[in-house]
Amino acid sequence: MSSLLTNSSAMTALQTLRSIGKNLSVTQNRIATGERVSEAMDNPAYWSISVGMKAQNKVLSTVKDSLGLGQAILDTTYTALADAIIHATEALGKYVALETDGIDTAAVTAEIVQRKARIVEIARAAQFEGQNLLRTGGTAVDIVSGYIKGGGGVQTLTLSPYDLEAAAAGITSVATAQTTLDALKTAAAEFGAMKMRVESQTSFTSQQMDAIDRGIGQLIDADMNAESAHLSALQVQQQLGIQALSIANASSQNILTLFRGG
Template identity: 70%
Template sequence: MTSLLTNASAMTALQTLSSTNKNLATTQNRIATGLRISEASDNAAYWSIATGMKAQNKALSAVQDSLGFGKAILDTTYTALQEAIDKVTEMLGKYVTGGTDGIDQDAVDAELTQLKEQITAIADNANFEGQNLLKDGGTPVDVVSGYIGTAADTEKLQILTLAAYDLSTEVDGITDLDTAQAALDAMKSQAATYGAQKMRIESQSSFTAKQIDAIDRGIGQLVDADMNAESARLAALQVQQQLGIQALSIANSSTQNILTLFRG
């Protein structure tokens, strides 16, 4: 039956064209953003997981920054302490020299005083952005070394404490060969502790960087668009759109054919 009021063919063609246009808009958005899931309405479950993973990565990036800051403090501290150890080693030599008869003891004492003052200056200048672990009255520095997003609130952050070491007081206690040796042993022990912490920070920083990359890959697998597939889909939808427009045009023109039935 041919109806002038109801054009079923045009309705079908219009529905098909509307569906094609909707799919085309979705594909164009994916190509423009590079995302298969850009908002919760695209896929609520995957969007929620990806959002949580992105938040975790931001926290890990902050951990990476903290580790970098801690490493810089340790680099400064370790370098200064190593220099101070060299000076105390010189002091040991001076005390040995001073034990020899005929040596100008005043000259040796003057050199020892100068070495002590140099070490004190080293301690005072072992400063990085206001943090100094070697000066008199220095305070420990807490470095965030890890983040566990699924842990209890009190356990989310892993902290590495860099202990303060009063280098000036240690050196002030040097009065003879024995105390110089004791101070040197204590300084070497502290330098070894800082060195171990520096190694730990470097290892943790490397692991955190790998963890960030792994999470980024996981996010990509969840929400990133396959650009090859989307490109092919775009070409197909554009053809479908053109065919849909033609089909709608044909369906609309069919009613014009009814006029021929009434021509004499």
């Protein structure tokens, strides 16, 4: 039945066109943002999980920065100790040389003094952003090494100091020079082991962040190939819907021809 007051065909076509327009808007938003879940209304569960994972990655980024600071401090300390070991080794050799008859003891002693002074200079200069683990009075440095959500909280590593200045002052003979050299090697080994640990933790944190990013992508990223194909299909449907609405509206106009004079 044809009616001038109610055009059922046009109403149906308009509803279909509205539905197509809504789907088209969603698809265009996905293509623009690259996300199929960009707000809570898209998928509350996935959106909530992704927000939590993004927050965790922010925390891990801070952890990584802290580990980077610790690594820089350890690099500085380890490099300084390696240089100090060279001078301590030379000082030990000079003390041994003093046992040789006829040697210029004044010259050898002067060199020993300079070697010890150089070790002290190294200790005082071995700082990074004000943190120095080798000078007299140096304090331990705590760095954030991890974060466990829901249990454990913030994890820290403590970088303990070693008094290199006092060690240099203790070099007074062959025996003490040997003892100091052994102590320096032990300290260097400990700092080297800690340096390896921090580097390993930094690498793990980076891998952990990458894994979380991939997990977030699985939850909210849009399949751009599928969305592109869907967009093309919706655009065609929209054109057909507009044409169907036009035809439906034209049917009412056709009724008028029944009342026109022939």
